[in-house]
Amino acid sequence: MLVAEKQELSLPLTPFRDDSPLDLSLENVREVFPITRSRAYLNNASIAPASTLVMSAMDHFMSDVRDNGRNRYPLWCDYAETAIKGRVGAMIGAKASEIAFVKNTTEGLVTVANGLDWRKGDNVLLPDIEYPSNVYCWMKLAKLGVEIRWIKARNGRIELDDIAALMDSRTRLLSLSAVQFSNGFKQDLAAVSELCSKKKVLLNLDAIQWVGNQALNLAEIHVDFLSFGGHKWFLAPIGTGIFYCNEKSIDLLDPPSVGYHTVDRGEAHMDYILDYRPGAARFEEALVNFPGIWGLDAAVRMHLAVTPIAAQEKIASVVSYAAERLQSRGWRIISPRSHPGETSGLLSFTKESLDVEKVAKSMNSAGVDLAVRAGALRISPSFYNDESDIDRMMAALESC
Template structure:
């Protein structure tokens, strides 16, 4: 467990905490100073010192760090710009056969819904939706939707509205029994808990870096298991997607002006086949630095601290008599708690008014699914929770 001195030291690495109480890691997390400095250093390095050789190095290092974080091989990790990009890369890269189906559930964020419907329209597929019960997804309900024609089961590890955590191991078994792939949107779990792709049986996974990983927007990872890489033929390709030797060869042809308008021979057999076009190396350096920061603290310790904070918040909600749509049992929750303080947060104008009243008090949360979504990350304190509940109570008494 993190000691209170450690927590204070950690908090001093996030200058923004001098100004606000931040309980919105499920939306956008602040970055630690080291990540901000890594981005600035990267900009200086390439634009002041013109050291472009560093770009490939930082991308390689970041892939390795991301792979280490989720227990993958670095050849199974591609750098992407957002969760949505990764989901689309997988959804558009599968050689679909008409009549196949995709199983999702009714709690998914639209990023993990729309790309599947898009492919369904193009290829004559069926999207099957597993229904939740009081914010809970029973694995048995997935079993009822999965059949021999299921090609992909696409779920979030942790749901964005209520923080429900799915048992991926069990789901993976169900998907694999019929030869389907398990795709996971892991943006609400990586950085907050131990995500081990091997142990959980994940085939492919996408996550942006700007939430629980505390990295910058426009960064993220796409994981594709070695055995599955050949099954997903990228929709978009570029130089970077080719086998290393051919990438070099083609670049040589571009430089010398000899024969560069031509077909390619082979895509990379690694997840780099999903990388294309220029990207911001300073942002990649920022993501790597943020993850190194988390790893130094220790993901298991971060997970335990989040658990302690969520336990405390759930207990306080019970004392206040506020209802919650977050599961009560620890196994099925993570860093997100969603509660209703008796205020009506169904209309947009009410949400805006409530949100700005909290902002006036320097508190940042999110409203999702008509409730208050409070995120507890390792940098939060019990006092943040107390102040949030005090403010909510005061605002509720005003209306």
């Protein structure tokens, strides 16, 4: 993104920026999600509902465009590059310069797949239960002679020993979901990162089911690349996302799509010199989704106000409550839950010979939203949900 050519502006003062901390906590956050008044929305691992904060931040930005057109463009760029990326970085333990705005998780994964310098005979390790975003971009490398080695899940888990056993001197990269979409299995990121560093294998994470659900501190765990869309646990608008590129790994990636924002030449459009700007902003080839990014910023400010650790704990307690109530009514929990380190905000469950699609449909009619994944029902409460949503779900399940 273009970093500001600073301007003196005498324009109507539509405020386009808002840096004030939000007066929000776990006690009052439910109020900014109007959906909670009508539905028990337990499908945040799919698409989260919009909060009033996100909506007004987007409106804020668009009001500036309405009143001032392009006039504050340099200021928007500067604000997004410094303040907004700074807040995203504060949430995940990254530097602002390690963050690029993308439109979804898939775009970040594709940037890695198409940006690395592959050699015939290289191999990539992938769990065999990944969401397809983290599969197709690697399959496409077959024509360059890159092999996929599948890590077979055991009872829904991806075991460290199985990953290690597949690594050899031609293993370039391990790409995996930090939390699995189908059953909520949470990977031990510190252990995976340590293994990759020891074996000199790059680590690429699909973190869309992690960020906003589980706290993350990339300052403590070495990850080379990480991507997540904003529209699930992050509670940001559809069409927004973050690609994190560790500053130590940035030169390993040749940006697969280049444009006028890949370079750092301000308004000097006609120089035609393709030298990449420093930092991950080089992966934003052109104008980014500012209205969505303003909404994403409101979501980040919400996470920072509530705090990611408190959010994670609240989610864990609602999920445990749900697991207990379900088990007491004869439901079988599919999600790995033998030890605390492997649980997340996603919970999958079923019963023998159940028509899960039919159940999900009638739950939806009863105002309870959940998903069907891998033949089971899946709930994904965020920190704005509470036990009353689970009580409503249980009541609806009883009458299915």
